[in-house]
Amino acid sequence: xxxxxxxxxxxxxxxxxxxxxxxxxxxxxxxxxxxxxxxxxxxxxxxxxxxxxxxxxxxxxxxxxxxxxxxxxxxxxxxxxxxxxxxx
Amino acid sequence: xxxxxxxxxxxxxxxxxxxxxxxxxxxxxxxxxxxxxxxxxxxxxxxxxxxxxxxxxxxxxxxxxxxxxxxxxxxxxxxxxxxxxxxxxxxxxxxxxxxxxxxxxxxxxxxxxxxxxxxxxxxxxxxxxxxxxxxxxxxxxxxxxxxxxxxxxxxxxxxxxxxxxxxxxxxxxxxxxxxxxxxxxxxxxxxxxxxxxxxxxxxxxxxxxxxxxxxxxxxxxx
Numbered sequence: 001x002x003x004x005x006x007x008x009x010x011x012x013x014x015x016x017x018x019x020x021x022x023x024x025x026x027x028x029x030x031x032x033x034x035x036x037x038x039x040x041x042x043x044x045x046x047x048x049x050x051x052x053x054x055x056x057x058x059x060x061x062x063x064x065x066x067x068x069x070x071x072x073x074x075x076x077x078x079x080x081x082x083x084x085x086x087x088x
Numbered sequence: 089x090x091x092x093x094x095x096x097x098x099x100x101x102x103x104x105x106x107x108x109x110x111x112x113x114x115x116x117x118x119x120x121x122x123x124x125x126x127x128x129x130x131x132x133x134x135x136x137x138x139x140x141x142x143x144x145x146x147x148x149x150x151x152x153x154x155x156x157x158x159x160x161x162x163x164x165x166x167x168x169x170x171x172x173x174x175x176x177x178x179x180x181x182x183x184x185x186x187x188x189x190x191x192x193x194x195x196x197x198x199x200x201x202x203x204x205x206x207x208x209x210x211x212x213x214x215x216x217x218x219x220x221x222x223x224x225x226x227x228x229x230x231x232x233x234x235x236x237x238x239x240x241x242x243x244x245x246x247x248x249x250x251x252x253x254x255x256x257x258x259x260x261x262x263x264x265x266x267x268x269x270x271x272x273x274x275x276x277x278x279x280x281x282x283x284x285x286x287x288x289x290x291x292x293x294x295x296x297x298x299x300x301x302x303x304x305x306x307x308x309x310x
Contacts (some may be wrong), residue, residue, distance in 0.1 A: 010190075014235060015261065017191040066152070069145055069181065071188040072235060 002051045003080040004059045008068045009040035043067055044080065051079050089304055092119040092129035094159070096150050100137030101172065101284060108284035109133065112301025121153040131168040131212070131304055132159050134175030136228075136282060146189060146231050147177035156182060168212035168304060169276045173229055176268070176278035185269055185278045186244065187236035192229065193261025201293045202227035202281050203255040204267050208248050211274040215306045216299035223296035225286040227259055227267075232280040234262035234269070244269055251277055 010016045016038050023037040045062070047055055059077050068075040091109040093116055095102045106116035117129050121139075126132065140149035150156065156178070163169045163184050171179040179185045192198060201224050209219040217223070236244070241264055244250055251268040258265050260280070268279035283297025 013237075014190065015193055015233070017193060017195045021195055066144070066148065069148065069188055071180070071186075072190060 001046050001048065004045045004047060004051060004056065005078050005080050006043040006045065006059060006063045006067050006075055007040060007078075008043070008063070008073050008075045009038060011072055011074055014072045040073075041067075089114045089130040090117050090128060091115065091301075091304065092117045092126055092132045094119045094121060094132065094134050094155055096121040096137070096139035096153065098138045098141055099135050099174070101135040101282065102137070104282075105133045105135040105172065105284045108287045108297070108301050111287045112298060113305060114301070119155055121150065121155050123155045124158065126155075126158050126162060131170070132162070133284075134159070134169070134171040134178050135284070136173030136175060139174055139178065142174075142231075145177075145181065146174060147179075147181040150174075150178045151181040160184060163271075163276050166273060166275050170213050170300065171276075171278040172282055172284060173232070173280055176280055177231070179276060179278045184276050185271060186240050187234055187269065189229075189231050189280070190233045190235055190261075191231045192233055192259075197228070197230040198232070198259045199226070199228040200259060201225070202259060202267075204252045204281060205255055207250045207253055208270060208274075210248075211251060211270045211277050211303075213277040213300050213303050214251060216303040221299075222255060223286075223299070224293055225281045225283050225297040226293060227281040229260060229280055232260040232262065234260075234266045234280065236263065241266075247272070252279060252281070 019037040019039040026034050063075045091114045093105045109116040177189045206217040206221045209217045249270050251270050254265040254267050270277045283300040286292040286297030
């Protein structure tokens, strides 16, 4: 069944303490050259049948009403490639 | 007055809130997150805690619980609603109050006796205080940083809708030291610190929080 992916990220102007914590940890592990880390959420939504415009519109509404808080977060919606089982 | 206190799965401070309601001179009515009616209450308190495990975002799931549909409708008609800590987060998620609460800027849970200034003493929940009164109540949160865009913050300040502000230290990175805000009508108040824990000499850091619960009567007879 097809999967629609919703990525939710804190707005650029909103402080992201979790991202800052990760950024702070990276140099301690020997990873250099990282200037910023932002941490978000990814939702993989499996839907019945084909991904029509109506289905995408519905996922948009899900993202707006529940998956993200528009005051502090932005989101994007995309259809995952049908054979995208693993990403190497 | 009959004051409903909602218990969500994961609420922590509902019993203390009920107790504060009683000490404030009212009848406390237990409400459940799955309730479809408000049992004839005159006001509602959304208590602190970690409703629905803080899953997704603090307050995001609770906002869609059956009882919140009723609370949102009643608030729109002017019923006094106080959200404390997690309750404040739920009110922001419900869009009854502007802004949002994010993780503390220093990334640690904070628990301290916090000094506050009451900036607006004309809301349903603060009329027992003098404007500018300085009080001390417990503050305990992990995600208490109040944020909103600059335009919203300017509007809140301009309209006198900042209810309380942090004094001495900003404990969580809240913009403009904002500890609590109200809606345009003044019946809905969200507050990050916990006045319900400061209503008795025996157990609290004084009784400075009691005014939030005695204000209701004053509002009713005003």
